[in-house]
Amino acid sequence: MIVGGCDVGSLTSKAVLMSEGKVLGFSLIKSRTKPEESAEEAMNGACTAAGIDRGEVRFCVGTGYGRDRIGFVDATVSEIACHGKGARWMVPSARTVIDIGGQDCKAIKLDAAGAVVKFVTNDKCASGTGRFLEVMARLLGLGLDELGELSMRAKNPVTLANACTVWAQADVIQFLNDGVPIEDIAAGINNAMAGRMAVLVNNLGVENDVCMTGGVAKNRGVLAAIETILGLRLRAIRRCDPQLAGALGAALIAHEKAAGGVK
Amino acid sequence: MSVRLMRAVETLNNEFVQRWKEEGKKIVGYTCSYAPDEIFHAAGILPYRIRGHGADETTIGDTYFGPFICSLPKCMLQLAGTGAFGFLDGVVIVPGCDSMRRLDDCWRKAGEDIAGVVPQFFFHFAVPHKFAAYTVDWFEGEIRRLIEAVERHFDVRITEERLRDSIELYNRGRSLLEELERMRRLPAPPFTGAEALSVVIAGSAIPRDAYNELLEEFIAVHRAVPRGIEGRRRLMLVGSASDDTAFVRLIEGERALVVADNLCFGARFHNDRVDEGGRDPVRALAERYLRRSDCPRMYGDYRRRLEILVDTIRSASVDGVILQNIRFCDLHGAENGLFERDLEALGVPCMRIEREYGPLVETGRLKMRLDAFLERIDGQGRTA
Numbered sequence: 001m002i003v004g005g006c007d008v009g010s011l012t013s014k015a016v017l018m019s020e021g022k023v024l025g026f027s028l029i030k031s032r033t034k035p036e037e038s039a040e041e042a043m044n045g046a047c048t049a050a051g052i053d054r055g056e057v058r059f060c061v062g063t064g065y066g067r068d069r070i071g072f073v074d075a076t077v078s079e080i081a082c083h084g085k086g087a088r089w090m091v092p093s094a095r096t097v098i099d100i101g102g103q104d105c106k107a108i109k110l111d112a113a114g115a116v117v118k119f120v121t122n123d124k125c126a127s128g129t130g131r132f133l134e135v136m137a138r139l140l141g142l143g144l145d146e147l148g149e150l151s152m153r154a155k156n157p158v159t160l161a162n163a164c165t166v167w168a169q170a171d172v173i174q175f176l177n178d179g180v181p182i183e184d185i186a187a188g189i190n191n192a193m194a195g196r197m198a199v200l201v202n203n204l205g206v207e208n209d210v211c212m213t214g215g216v217a218k219n220r221g222v223l224a225a226i227e228t229i230l231g232l233r234l235r236a237i238r239r240c241d242p243q244l245a246g247a248l249g250a251a252l253i254a255h256e257k258a259a260g261g262v263k
Numbered sequence: 264m265s266v267r268l269m270r271a272v273e274t275l276n277n278e279f280v281q282r283w284k285e286e287g288k289k290i291v292g293y294t295c296s297y298a299p300d301e302i303f304h305a306a307g308i309l310p311y312r313i314r315g316h317g318a319d320e321t322t323i324g325d326t327y328f329g330p331f332i333c334s335l336p337k338c339m340l341q342l343a344g345t346g347a348f349g350f351l352d353g354v355v356i357v358p359g360c361d362s363m364r365r366l367d368d369c370w371r372k373a374g375e376d377i378a379g380v381v382p383q384f385f386f387h388f389a390v391p392h393k394f395a396a397y398t399v400d401w402f403e404g405e406i407r408r409l410i411e412a413v414e415r416h417f418d419v420r421i422t423e424e425r426l427r428d429s430i431e432l433y434n435r436g437r438s439l440l441e442e443l444e445r446m447r448r449l450p451a452p453p454f455t456g457a458e459a460l461s462v463v464i465a466g467s468a469i470p471r472d473a474y475n476e477l478l479e480e481f482i483a484v485h486r487a488v489p490r491g492i493e494g495r496r497r498l499m500l501v502g503s504a505s506d507d508t509a510f511v512r513l514i515e516g517e518r519a520l521v522v523a524d525n526l527c528f529g530a531r532f533h534n535d536r537v538d539e540g541g542r543d544p545v546r547a548l549a550e551r552y553l554r555r556s557d558c559p560r561m562y563g564d565y566r567r568r569l570e571i572l573v574d575t576i577r578s579a580s581v582d583g584v585i586l587q588n589i590r591f592c593d594l595h596g597a598e599n600g601l602f603e604r605d606l607e608a609l610g611v612p613c614m615r616i617e618r619e620y621g622p623l624v625e626t627g628r629l630k631m632r633l634d635a636f637l638e639r640i641d642g643q644g645r646t647a
Contacts, residue, residue, distance in 0.1 A: 065627050076634075078631050078632075078634035080631070080639075081635060081639075116635065116638065
């Protein structure tokens with residue numbers, strides 16, 4: 001039985017196709033202005049990657065901010081539950097999940113069975129989100145991947161006085177004008193990001209094992225900073241791209257729903 | 264009928280207010296539920312609770328207030344500054360919290376810049392933060408000071424007889440509101456939480472005799488509903504100033520029902536009576552308003568408030584509690600943290616939301632969190 005998960009986020013849209021617990025194919029695209037178009041493109045991309053027709057997908061779950069606008073899904077589930085589910089598949093021992101998406105960040109606590117027992121999300125502003133990193137990387141003339149790699153070479157990371165995205169931009173421009181090495185600025189940005197996230201995680205209460213999902217999980221600098229601030233080791237995700245966690249969780253829930261196993 | 268109640272919530276200068284003014288009668292607005300309505304009613308004045316509903320920006324509010332403060336008084340001042348409360352003949356500022364106390368300063372200051380913003384009767388009505396014999400004495404004195412000021416300014420007499428009549432009338436309203444709450448907690452409630460909140464808020468903007476009649480009618484109509492609302496998750500909404508029925512509708516959606524609340528503007532201020540049998544009605548008002556008003560502003564009252572919540576959660580078969588507060592609300596923000604800790608320990612799922620007062624925004628993010636909360640209650644994601 002082939003099932004699908006489609007996660008339409010604010011910055012990227014993802015689709016994952018699975019069968020018998022294995023990933024058949026996936027796609028990850030930049031979100032368009034219309035969620036329904038993003039979903040179509042992502043799902044078509046996943047089908048192409050898997051080498052199947054759309055009609056072969058027996059059950060599909062939608063998640064993400066655009067979930068209610070996806071026409072082809074059989075059910076919708078919040079990204080909290082999907083990320084929890086996806087993270088548990090990626091790291092079976094995970095009890096705490098840190099997810100940093102395009103416009104929000106979340107800390108999710110799972111019970112032994114993988115159900116969400118508690119979650120917190122940011123509710124202030126764009127700082128501490130993928131959008132924050134995107135804005136900062138653009139300011140430094142770097143790609144998002146480079147931001148993480150470069151920051152690992154920092155000798156004296158700067159401190160950003162404000163956690164606000166807009167004010168932090170002003171800080172970064174000042175550092176650039178002062179000739180501060182770009183890797184030190186990059187590290188400062190990643191530390192600020194990790195600091196914001198640590199507030200949420202501490203609010204939730206850490207329970208091992210901890211893993212991180214979402215696009216920002218691919219930034220080594222942020223991962224290292226979170227580990228330092230929280231004083232813990234994040235379990236590495238190798239089973240698949242951590243940015244796919246939401247869509248993957250949606251596909252896993254689709255399988256359960258199709259099989260009638262869970263509510 | 265219920266349409267008239269709903270309209271009274273959505274429109275500041277509602278049909279009842281307009282008719283009242285056409286009859287040449289006075290209206291006094293107040294900012295917090297610690298102001299005794301009965302005093303104004305006994306004076307032939309319509310007591311009207313000032314809200315910030317309808318303010319879609321805070322340019323005036325932001326001019327006088329600092330940035331790190333609750334947006335409710337900012338919205339109130341915004342509306343005042345734009346003349347939305349032009350029908351008020353007087354204003355009573357009640358320092359329920361520090362933000363509300365500052366509203367007194369800011370409103371007076373705005374009056375120096377915007378003509379006609381401060382009505383001639385502008386009264387600061389203080390309320391102690393503790394319930395004890397000596398604070399009731401003090402509060403009784405404050406109520407007498409208010410009575411004297413109203414009598415002097417509006418040239419009226421608040422007689423003991425009229426005060427007793429007013430107390431009886433408002434107690435009748437409280438009994439009806441209690442019945443409304445009881446119906447709301449039924450296994451299949453005949454109305455939604457958003458409707459219930461509307462009905463309660465309407466009481467603060469409609470003359471009490473007319474309100475009691477409408478309320479009685481609302482209860483009778485809904486008592487006759489053959490089948491109530493079933494099959495939804497039952498939630499309780501707790502926290503600071505929330506008079507936004509659209510927010511409650513967003514929470515309820517298709518899958519949930521707010522079957523109980525403990526909100527500023529909600530039912531929590533109506534579940535008691537003023538003693539009608541005592542020798543002194545002013546003393547009875549002081550006792551009731553200070554002792555039974557249910558707000559985290561009162562010092563050393565957390566345990567009692569927690570018990571109220573736990574009792575409500577049990578009697579209304581609540582599945583989960585949403586603890587919301589307006590950003591920068593220290594009182595509810597701190598208390599919600601304690602509630603979350605203690606209720607979760609009792610096995611009650613809780614979710615905290617911090618938001619701005621004013622137009623309902625961030626609905627996408629709120630909806631995601633609400634869906635996730637309902638999924639958590641449902642046990643979504645548990646491996647079969």
